[in-house]
Amino acid sequence: xxxxxxxxxxxxxxxxxxxxxxxxxxxxxxxxxxxxxxxxxxxxxxxxxxxxxxxxxxxxxxxxxxxxxxxxxxxxxxxxxxxxxxxxxxxxxxxxxxxxxxxxxxxxxxxxxxxxxxxxxxxxxxxxxxxxxxxxxxxxxxxxxxxxxxxxxxxxxxxxxxxxxxxxxxxxxxxxxxxxxxxxxxxxxxxxxxxxxxxxxxxxxxxxxxxxxxxxxxxxxxxxxxxxxxxxxxxxxxxxxxxxxxxxxxxxxxxxxxxxxxxxxxxxxxxxxxxxxxxxxxxxxxxxxxxxxxxxxxxxxxxxxxxxxxxxxxxxxxxxxxxxxxxxxxxxxxxxxxxxxxxxxxxxxxxxxxxxxxxxxxxxxxxxxxxxxxxxxxxxxxxxxxxxxxxxxxxxxxxxxxxxxxxxxxxxxxxxxxxxxxxxxxxxxxxxxxxxxxxxxxxxxxxxxxxxxxxxxxxxxxxxxxxxxxxxxxxxxxxxxxxxxxxxxxxxxxxxxxxxxxxxxxxxxxxxxxxxxxxxxxxxxxxxxxxxxxxxxxxxxxxxxxxxxxxxxxxxxxxxxxxxxxxxxxxxxxxxx
Numbered sequence: 001x002x003x004x005x006x007x008x009x010x011x012x013x014x015x016x017x018x019x020x021x022x023x024x025x026x027x028x029x030x031x032x033x034x035x036x037x038x039x040x041x042x043x044x045x046x047x048x049x050x051x052x053x054x055x056x057x058x059x060x061x062x063x064x065x066x067x068x069x070x071x072x073x074x075x076x077x078x079x080x081x082x083x084x085x086x087x088x089x090x091x092x093x094x095x096x097x098x099x100x101x102x103x104x105x106x107x108x109x110x111x112x113x114x115x116x117x118x119x120x121x122x123x124x125x126x127x128x129x130x131x132x133x134x135x136x137x138x139x140x141x142x143x144x145x146x147x148x149x150x151x152x153x154x155x156x157x158x159x160x161x162x163x164x165x166x167x168x169x170x171x172x173x174x175x176x177x178x179x180x181x182x183x184x185x186x187x188x189x190x191x192x193x194x195x196x197x198x199x200x201x202x203x204x205x206x207x208x209x210x211x212x213x214x215x216x217x218x219x220x221x222x223x224x225x226x227x228x229x230x231x232x233x234x235x236x237x238x239x240x241x242x243x244x245x246x247x248x249x250x251x252x253x254x255x256x257x258x259x260x261x262x263x264x265x266x267x268x269x270x271x272x273x274x275x276x277x278x279x280x281x282x283x284x285x286x287x288x289x290x291x292x293x294x295x296x297x298x299x300x301x302x303x304x305x306x307x308x309x310x311x312x313x314x315x316x317x318x319x320x321x322x323x324x325x326x327x328x329x330x331x332x333x334x335x336x337x338x339x340x341x342x343x344x345x346x347x348x349x350x351x352x353x354x355x356x357x358x359x360x361x362x363x364x365x366x367x368x369x370x371x372x373x374x375x376x377x378x379x380x381x382x383x384x385x386x387x388x389x390x391x392x393x394x395x396x397x398x399x400x401x402x403x404x405x406x407x408x409x410x411x412x413x414x415x416x417x418x419x420x421x422x423x424x425x426x427x428x429x430x431x432x433x434x435x436x437x438x439x440x441x442x443x444x445x446x447x448x449x450x451x452x453x454x455x456x457x458x459x460x461x462x463x464x465x466x467x468x469x470x471x472x473x474x475x476x477x478x479x480x481x482x483x484x485x486x487x488x489x490x491x492x493x494x495x496x497x498x499x500x501x502x503x504x505x506x507x508x509x510x511x512x513x514x515x516x517x518x519x520x521x522x523x524x525x526x527x528x529x530x531x532x533x534x535x536x537x538x539x540x541x542x543x544x545x546x547x548x549x550x551x552x553x554x555x556x557x558x559x560x561x562x563x564x565x566x567x568x569x570x571x572x573x574x575x576x577x
Contacts, residue, residue, distance in 0.1 A: 005042040009035045014050045022053050023366075025061060025348030026328050029068055037113075038069040053348070064350040064506075065331035066120075067289045074109050074116040078102075078151075079133040079290075083122040083251040084450070084496045085409040085482055089129035090143070095119065097144035098132075101151060120332075121500045122251040122450075123290045126409035126482075127416045128158045136292035157293070160258040161416030163432070166395070168403055169376075169383045170419045173262040178297055181304045184265040190310065192386035196273050197318050201231060204277040204385070211384040211392055212401050217245065217337075217374035218448070218477040218553075220466060223381055226371060229361035230278040233369035237322070240280035241365045242271050243372040245342055246287040246294070249334040250449040251500060252480035255405040256375035258417045260287065260294035263379075264301035268325065270378035272310065273385070275323040278371045283325035284346050289332045299327055334504035338552045339372045340364075341506070352508045353552035376405050376478075396422035400465040404479055408433050411440070411485035420464075427460035430483065440485040444568075448477030450497050451557035453564040454490075475560070491527045491572055494562055498523035501558040512555025515546040519559060526573055536566060536573045 013031045017024045028051065032043050044058045062068040080095050104110060104117040125131040128140025132150065139150050140158035149155040162173045176183035184190070196204050209224030230240060244267065248256040259267060271283050287295045302325050305311045313322045328346050330336055336345045340354035343365045364370025384392040384402055393401045400422035406429060409415045413434025420429065426445060436442050444454050453474045455462070462472050469476045484490065498520035507513040519542050522535050543559030550556045566573055 005036070005040045007042060007046055010043060010046060014046060017050060020051060022051055022348035023346060024051060025053060025058070026331065026345065029058075029062065030329055030331070033068060037075040038071060038073050041070075044070075051348075057349075061348065061350055065289070065333050067330075067332035072109075072113065074113045076114065076135055077116045077118065077133075079118045079120045079123065081121075081123040081125070081129065081131050082119045082496070083126065083129075083500065084446075084493050085126035085252060086129035086131060087492065087496055088410045088482075088484065088488060091130035093144050094130045094132075094142045094147065097147045098151070101147055120290070121334075121503050122249065124248055124254050124257055124288065125158065126252055126254050126407065126480075127161055129409065131158075133290065133292070136296075138293060160262050161414070162258065162262075162419070163414065163416055164403075164419035166403070166421075167419055168387065169266075169379055169405065170258070170263070170417065172266070173258065176263075178262050178264055179300055179304070181265060181301075181308055184263075188386065189265055190269055192382050193269050193273050193276075193310070194316065195386065196276055197316055197321070201277045201279060204273070205231060207385055207389060208277070208381055211381070211389050213377065213381045213384060214466065215373065216376040216380060216404070216478065218451075218475065220476075223373065223377060226361060226373070227274065227278050229359075230280070230369050230371045233362050235369050237279050237281045239368050240278060241282045241284060241368060241370040242275045242278065242280045242323075243339075243342065243346070243360075243365055243370050244271055244283070244285040244378065245337060245339060245372060245374040246285050246291070246298075247330050247334075247337040247342060247345075248375070248478075249288050249290070249337050249504075250451060250478060250480070251497075252409055252446065252449040252452075252482045253407055253478045254409075255407050255417050255479065257291055257294055258405075259375050259379055260291070260298055264294075264298045265305065266379050266382060267298070267375055268301055268305050268310070270382035271325060272315065272323055273382055274371055274373070274378060276321060278369075280369075280371065281322045281324070283323060284328065284365065285325060286328045286330055286336065286342050286346055288336075289330040295327065295329050302327065333506070334500075335506040335552075335554055338554065341552070342372065343370070350506070352506055355551065380405075397463075397465050397467070399467045404464070404476075406464065407478070407480040408483065409480070410446075410483040411436050411442075411488065412483045413437050422465045423463050425461050425463050426455075426481065429464065429481065430460070436483060436485045440487060442483065443486045443488055444484045444490065446482040446484070446493075446561060447480075448475045449480035449482075450500055451475075451553070451560050452477050452480065454561060454568055455564075456568055489527075490565060490569065491523075494565055494572070495520075495523040495527035497561055501554070505554060505558070509549075509551040509555060511546050511549040512551070512558065515542050515550070515555065516558050518542050519546075519562065523562070531574060536570060539563070539566060539573060
């Protein structure tokens with residue numbers, strides 16, 4: 001028997017978005033799902049009529065993002081992280097206790113639709129593993145004994161852990177109320193933007209080039225050069241965009257979440273300064289769906305900045321300088337961290353990467369000139385600009401000036417976000433973080449996140465700089481370092497990585513779609529003690545093919561960690577006699 005859906009609760013939401021185009025699809029789907037708990041066909045049709053988007057396209061978007069549901073599900077969804085860092089911290093025991101308590105397995109919904117229970121590849125809270133999400137509430141450092149408190153809603157949300165010296169970009173964290181604009185201003189906030197408005201945009205771009213700020217998301221493209229391209233691109237300020245990539249979804253990486261949760265005004269100021277430099281009126285921030293607290297705090301901070309005249313028209317009295325920011329909440333898709341897939345998501349489409357060229361500075365969001373950078377890149381540029389380039393270049397090394405945010409997780413005494421000058425060695429960073437707990441020996445470090453490279457104890461004295469990383473065939477990536485002690489099962493770690501990439505491949509190109517699945521199957525078999533004699537060569541062949549022929553960075557790096565592990569420890573993927 002078919003039950004009709006009452007669209008009355010949806011009517012005011014549709015009215016709010018009346019006249020908008022497809023770019024409003026993601027927020028509308030989120031709001032509709034919050035009303036109904038899922039997205040019935042009638043709701044999809046109503047949204048399609050409102051935005052003039054075909055039903056097939058809406059269905060395709062819902063199917064693409066894992067946090068949207070086109071079948072009945074509970075309003076309360078509990079998601080437990082099964083990522084590598086959480087596994088090292090004991091997530092298997094937490095999941096077993098939670099499943100016993102709920103009487104549910106992955107993907108199941110309880111009787112009468114009270115709770116839906118899911119395992120997810122990563123929640124981006126690696127320093128707090130094992131962790132989970134209960135709706136929009138985060139929880140970290142869970143144990144089997146604290147599962148009852150978590151399910152009862154009485155378990156506290158974790159705070160970001162910040163360490164380092166000197167603290168420049170992270171200096172306000174723990175010292176101010178993240179949502180107090182007054183606190184932010186009293187601790188140096190908006191000094192950079194005020195300074196910028198006394199200069200020409202061209203001078204600011206030259207300052208960025210002189211500071212040698214490279215992209216902190218892994219691509220390492222020079223920020224100043226990218227800004228120069230956008231400013232030089234044809235088009236008025238109303239036709240140019242500043243896009244912030246806050247879809248930080250790679251296991252081991254959580255630095256951007258730290259900034260968004262604990263110092264959100266710094267990101268708003270940094271994006272505004274970039275808009276002035278490149279000549280753009282339109283700002284967009286896409287926050288990953290698993291970061292509800294980051295999203296909430298940024299929304300509130302944007303409203304306060306707008307009310308204070310830091311966003312809007314004629315900002316700080318500068319005639320003709322108009323800039324405002326719209327936010328988008330993702331819905332579970334690691335691929336949207338790829339810059340062109342991020343554009344597709346903001347535009348209300350499935351997050352498929354685009355073929356390049358054209359490149360974002362000339363044809364990005366809405367096929368218009370776009371400056372796109374991740375959170376750390378923008379805020380680091382703001383830090384360097386505000387303090388002065390001479391002081392900035394005194395930190396770090398000649399080829400890697402300034403500081404960098406490093407994310408430490410796994411078997412480490414003090415996991416968290418570390419701000420340090422370039423040039424600190426991996427050994428020094430691990431010692432600063434208290435070393436490996438319980439006197440255990442270090443077995444390996446995964447440098448650069450899930451798409452990074454494994455190193456052994458013999459490379460711990462490598463300085464963390466771009467030049468040293470290149471010389472050692474190690475990618476710094478986003479700055480994530482995951483530590484494995486002597487008890488860690490590296491076969492299981494590789495299997496977890498295989499699951500992550502197979503789950504997150506968008507399927508647009510066959511090398512990645514098929515390669516990640518095949519890689520996962522082999523790594524699962526190896527982890528379960530059923531390795532074949534041919535597995536090593538097959539993994540190398542699959543990895544080479546994905547690396548050389550995939551369309552975007554996901555497929556091109558999905559086998560990097562696996563291939564590095566095979567090189568260091570070939571016995572991991574060999575059949576045991």
